Amino acid sequence: MSEIERALREVDANLDTAVADLLELISIPSVSGEDAGKAGIARAATWLDDALTAIGFSSRVVETACNPVVLARSEGAKEGGKRLLFYGHYDVQPVAPREAWTHDPFAPEIVEEDGARRFYGRGASDSKSQLWSFIEALRAWKAANGAFPAEIVIVLEGEEEMGSPSLGAFLEQHGEELHCDVAFICDSDMWSPTRPSITTQLKGLVHETVTINAPNPDLHSGHYGAAAANPIRILSKILSSLHDEKGRVAIDGFYDDVADLTESQRTRWRELSNELDASGGVSLAGGVIEDGYTAIEAMWGRPAVDFNGITGGNQGPGGRSVLPGSATARLTFRLVAGQSPETVRNRFRNFVSGRVPDGCSVEFEGPEGNAAVHLSESNPFLVAAARGLEAEWGRPAVLKGTGGAIPVVGALNDGLGLDCVVLGFILESDAIHAPDEHYDVERLHRGTRSWIRIFGEIRGGSAS
Amino acid sequence: MSEIERALREVDANLDTAVADLLELISIPSVSGEDAGKAGIARAATWLDDALTAIGFSSRVVETACNPVVLARSEGAKEGGKRLLFYGHYDVQPVAPREAWTHDPFAPEIVEEDGARRFYGRGASDSKSQLWSFIEALRAWKAANGAFPAEIVIVLEGEEEMGSPSLGAFLEQHGEELHCDVAFICDSDMWSPTRPSITTQLKGLVHETVTINAPNPDLHSGHYGAAAANPIRILSKILSSLHDEKGRVAIDGFYDDVADLTESQRTRWRELSNELDASGGVSLAGGVIEDGYTAIEAMWGRPAVDFNGITGGNQGPGGRSVLPGSATARLTFRLVAGQSPETVRNRFRNFVSGRVPDGCSVEFEGPEGNAAVHLSESNPFLVAAARGLEAEWGRPAVLKGTGGAIPVVGALNDGLGLDCVVLGFILESDAIHAPDEHYDVERLHRGTRSWIRIFGEIRGGSAS
Numbered sequence: 001m002s003e004i005e006r007a008l009r010e011v012d013a014n015l016d017t018a019v020a021d022l023l024e025l026i027s028i029p030s031v032s033g034e035d036a037g038k039a040g041i042a043r044a045a046t047w048l049d050d051a052l053t054a055i056g057f058s059s060r061v062v063e064t065a066c067n068p069v070v071l072a073r074s075e076g077a078k079e080g081g082k083r084l085l086f087y088g089h090y091d092v093q094p095v096a097p098r099e100a101w102t103h104d105p106f107a108p109e110i111v112e113e114d115g116a117r118r119f120y121g122r123g124a125s126d127s128k129s130q131l132w133s134f135i136e137a138l139r140a141w142k143a144a145n146g147a148f149p150a151e152i153v154i155v156l157e158g159e160e161e162m163g164s165p166s167l168g169a170f171l172e173q174h175g176e177e178l179h180c181d182v183a184f185i186c187d188s189d190m191w192s193p194t195r196p197s198i199t200t201q202l203k204g205l206v207h208e209t210v211t212i213n214a215p216n217p218d219l220h221s222g223h224y225g226a227a228a229a230n231p232i233r234i235l236s237k238i239l240s241s242l243h244d245e246k247g248r249v250a251i252d253g254f255y256d257d258v259a260d261l262t263e264s265q266r267t268r269w270r271e272l273s274n275e276l277d278a279s280g281g282v283s284l285a286g287g288v289i290e291d292g293y294t295a296i297e298a299m300w301g302r303p304a305v306d307f308n309g310i311t312g313g314n315q316g317p318g319g320r321s322v323l324p325g326s327a328t329a330r331l332t333f334r335l336v337a338g339q340s341p342e343t344v345r346n347r348f349r350n351f352v353s354g355r356v357p358d359g360c361s362v363e364f365e366g367p368e369g370n371a372a373v374h375l376s377e378s379n380p381f382l383v384a385a386a387r388g389l390e391a392e393w394g395r396p397a398v399l400k401g402t403g404g405a406i407p408v409v410g411a412l413n414d415g416l417g418l419d420c421v422v423l424g425f426i427l428e429s430d431a432i433h434a435p436d437e438h439y440d441v442e443r444l445h446r447g448t449r450s451w452i453r454i455f456g457e458i459r460g461g462s463a464s
Numbered sequence: 465m466s467e468i469e470r471a472l473r474e475v476d477a478n479l480d481t482a483v484a485d486l487l488e489l490i491s492i493p494s495v496s497g498e499d500a501g502k503a504g505i506a507r508a509a510t511w512l513d514d515a516l517t518a519i520g521f522s523s524r525v526v527e528t529a530c531n532p533v534v535l536a537r538s539e540g541a542k543e544g545g546k547r548l549l550f551y552g553h554y555d556v557q558p559v560a561p562r563e564a565w566t567h568d569p570f571a572p573e574i575v576e577e578d579g580a581r582r583f584y585g586r587g588a589s590d591s592k593s594q595l596w597s598f599i600e601a602l603r604a605w606k607a608a609n610g611a612f613p614a615e616i617v618i619v620l621e622g623e624e625e626m627g628s629p630s631l632g633a634f635l636e637q638h639g640e641e642l643h644c645d646v647a648f649i650c651d652s653d654m655w656s657p658t659r660p661s662i663t664t665q666l667k668g669l670v671h672e673t674v675t676i677n678a679p680n681p682d683l684h685s686g687h688y689g690a691a692a693a694n695p696i697r698i699l700s701k702i703l704s705s706l707h708d709e710k711g712r713v714a715i716d717g718f719y720d721d722v723a724d725l726t727e728s729q730r731t732r733w734r735e736l737s738n739e740l741d742a743s744g745g746v747s748l749a750g751g752v753i754e755d756g757y758t759a760i761e762a763m764w765g766r767p768a769v770d771f772n773g774i775t776g777g778n779q780g781p782g783g784r785s786v787l788p789g790s791a792t793a794r795l796t797f798r799l800v801a802g803q804s805p806e807t808v809r810n811r812f813r814n815f816v817s818g819r820v821p822d823g824c825s826v827e828f829e830g831p832e833g834n835a836a837v838h839l840s841e842s843n844p845f846l847v848a849a850a851r852g853l854e855a856e857w858g859r860p861a862v863l864k865g866t867g868g869a870i871p872v873v874g875a876l877n878d879g880l881g882l883d884c885v886v887l888g889f890i891l892e893s894d895a896i897h898a899p900d901e902h903y904d905v906e907r908l909h910r911g912t913r914s915w916i917r918i919f920g921e922i923r924g925g926s927a928s
Contacts, residue, residue, distance in 0.1 A: 203686070205686070205785075207782075207783030209780065209783070215747035215750065216746050216747055219746060220868055221770040221772055221796060221867075222667070222669070222798060222868030222869055223868050224746055224763065224867075225768055225770030225796070225798060226752070226753070226763050226766060226768035226770070226798065226867055227748050227751050227752065227753050227762050227763050228746060228747070228748050228751045228752070229748075229749065229750035229751045229752065230752060230770065230771055232703070232771035232772075232773070232774050232793070233703065233704075233707070233752065233771050234750075235700075235774075236699075236700040236701075236703035236704045236771070236774075237700075237704040239696070239697065239700035239704075240697075240700045240701040240703075240704040240705075243697070282680050282683060282692055283680055283692070283823060284691050284692050284693075285679050285821070285823020285824070286678070286679065286693035286698070286820075286821030286822055286823035286824040287691050287693045287821075288690070288692070288693065288694060288697065289690070289691050290690070295691045298690040298691050299687065299688065299690050299691050302690060304689055304690035306685040306689030306694065306785075306787060307694055307696035307697050307700070307777070308685055308696075308777050308778045308783065308784060308785065308786050308787070309696070309776065309777035309778030309779055309780065309784070309786070309788070310696050310699075310700075310774050310775065310777065310791065311774065311775050311776075311779050311780070312773065312774050312775075313772050313773035313774065313794070314772045314773030315773055315775050316673065316773065316775070316792070316794060318671075319671030319673070319772065319794060319796065319830070319831070320772060320773070320794075321669075321770075321796060321868070321869070322772050322773070323770060324772070324773070327774065328780070329696075330777070330778050330783060330784075332685060332686075332689070332783065332785060334686060334689060334690065356750075357749070357750030358749055358750055359747060359749020359750035359751075360749070360750040366783070367783070402686070402687065403685075403686040403687050403688075403689060403690055404684055404686030404687050404785070405686055405785070
């Protein structure tokens with residue numbers, strides 16, 4: 001019997017115990033971003049630290065300026081052996097609105113439903129089942145084969161749901177310990193309930209806040225509306241000039257550094273469009289897809305600017321005759337490979353500044369941006385992961401892109417120079433971040449088995 | 465000695481008493497729109513009711529759904545005599561921020577300052593000195609000449625500063641008693657400290673709230689921003705298309721019913737532009753004046769649409785990757801003579817509806833609008849008022865327009881068919897609605913004398 005077969009048997013045999021342990025972890029209310037969650041955060045970190053220690057890791061709870069990181073390492077590295085980092089997060093979203101839940105968010109139990117063995121709870125899907133899948137796989141591999149499949153570093157974060165404020169400092173302080181050949185980020189979703197996926201392209205991100213100020217404070221719009229500068233009018237005109245009639249960003253030079261999609265990529269993505277609507281139930285009616293591209297191409301592979309918020313003057317209810325002294329818009333640029341966040345930011349600011357009338361002024365604000373991250377499709381760990389997933393699920397993994405940021409990927413990539421293989425077993429229907437979040441036993445089981453097959457591929461397959 | 469001369473002597477002789485009484489009225493904190501002001505409202509209404517009774521009126525306090533109206537009538541009408549309505553309001557703005565006042569807002573006293581005898585207090589200018597000027601003039605005329613100058617109806621409102629919620633119902637219930645030949649509205653300002661004015665053109669007003677809804681609720685903008693409909697983007701585009709490059713409103717037919725300004729009007733208004741900046745210290749840099757018009761022409765005589773408020777998605781602080789499900793703008797149309805509020809509203813709604821992409825929807829909301837009010841410059845009471853003001857101040861009264869609404873004018877005009885002569889003695893520098901609101905003895909004196917001269921003109925002059 002091969003290493004892989006032995007480990008798969010161990011996973012199968014231990015399923016009930018793995019589920020019971022996971023439900024215990026989900027029952028700990030480790031909500032980040034709320035003072036009330038602090039005790040749950042501490043309990044979950046300790047619980048995981050104990051669990052990792054029990055299966056043979058050298059584990060500890062590392063305090064940060066905010067929530068602790070659980071950092072575990074396998075002992076006894078072999079010279080020249082591979083070193084793999086696994087990332088997960090144990091913090092969860094707040095439950096509000098509590099009254100919209102039909103299940104207790106922190107008392108999970110198995111429910112037979114729609115032919116599945118489901119469990120409901122905050123964090124059931126995002127992301128406690130995800131981190132538990134690789135921990136249980138590592139445990140089973142060692143139990144079956146006497147050692148971990150490689151040298152392992154595990155990083156379990158406690159503030160992912162609040163924007164990872166301490167992650168950068170943590171990586172900086174512990175960079176030496178975290179040095180690995182690759183990082184596996186287990187916090188993303190499947191392409192469909194029957195087809196796995198790996199995210200190989202993440203767009204870059206630049207947040208900008210732009211405020212137009214009139215030369216006057218708020219005025220009576222009846223008196224001055226027909227004559228004085230109106231920041232809402234100026235801002236609307238600027239925002240509406242940011243796209244041309246083809247849906248392209250109209251900022252000079254915006255596409256200068258953008259490599260167009262390759263034909264092979266377009267061909268593969270168009271096949272996906274046929275297979276399943278990439279919008280996941282979201283209506284794209286009235287949408288803004290750039291001329292000449294499909295929805296998937298626009299969402300995964302084309303740079304964009306989105307308007308996230310706008311505010312100025314009377315916020316209602318009802319009418320008020322105010323000519324506001326200022327108006328503000330919040331927007332985000334989503335970048336693709338080749339684009340520099342700073343260059344995009346500067347071009348945007350020049351674009352806006354050149355359209356502000358004399359006598360009015362503009363203010364900009366925005367945190368440091370980050371560039372797009374692309375993982376080469378020939379990366380050996382990516383190839384191993386794709387093979388392992390295909391072996392478990394019987395269908396090739398979709399190699400996909402995303403317009404959403406995964407902060408840890410940028411941080412590991414920029415900060416430690418680590419390639420990241422981003423995968424996970426979440427489904428759109430799991431109601432993550434929403435009431436009645438849930439997951440099911442089968443996906444925990446098959447997710448764990450997927451890791452076993454990936455370990456096998458890394459040890460004996462293309463990554464060896 | 466003429467009636468006028470006798471009455472002017474009485475005004476001069478009684479000045480100290482008139483000022484003392486006015487300061488007592490200002491000391492009553494009759495703040496509307498705040499629960500804490502209710503007792504002051506009641507006291508001020510009773511105080512005025514007593515004062516009007518004392519000088520020979522048949523006065524009473526009329527309760528409404530909100531704050532009471534003081535309604536007074538002179539007894540003994542002569543058949544065929546003139547009947548004049550005087551309107552003022554005794555409620556005042558809140559004082560907040562109290563700490564910004566250097567004087568007690570409700571303990572006025574005479575201060576010698578900059579060569580003037582000033583008194584500070586909330587309501588000193590807006591509008592207790594205004595209503596006191598015509599009450600004192602009516603008292604003096606009767607004291608000097610044995611009878612009021614005509615049959616008189618006085619309406620003193622207690623909720624002007626909160627939008628006059630009960631005024632319409634009051635006028636409807638008491639229309640018979642209020643039947644008059646003309647209404648004098650004493651709540652407006654002078655053209656300059658040395659030149660009186662009468663407001664003869666008031667723009668109409670249509671408030672509109674427009675909400676663009678995407679087919680989806682809030683989405684993750686990273687995932688869907690490059691493809692799904694963005695209500696902020698749709699709304700910005702619609703707002704920016706509401707004006708053409710000449711600053712004209714781009715709605716089909718918007719100007720169809722608009723009579724252009726006459727050459728004589730333009731000539732007179734251009735002379736005013738030369739005399740004094742109509743913007744009252746407000747900067748018009750970066751402004752929106754329609755091509756081919758001056759600021760005064762745009763503000764007083766040209767229809768306009770103003771953007772008063774906009775809101776949607778992330779209101780900050782900071783960035784958030786949200787693609788909002790909806791965005792809302794609040795705007796007002798300011799109409800000139802000839803334009804129907806309903807027609808303008810319908811044209812606007814058609815304009816917007818035709819620009820909402822398929823799959824998105826739009827909602828509109830807005831209270832009933834009102835049309836512009838123009839007083840003919842040959843109206844005999846206007847002519848009498850202009851002559852009386854010129855006699856007192858030694859300079860012709862400016863006949864001006866305003867883009868701001870004066871609700872009582874629309875209500876009296878629409879509801880009772882009453883022509884309104886709108887004048888007053890407020891100055892921009894009085895700090896109305898602001899901390900350290902003030903007025904001065906000389907303007908109370910000359911304002912009161914102005915009314916005496918207007919009474920004289922009505923009795924013997926062009927209005928006879």
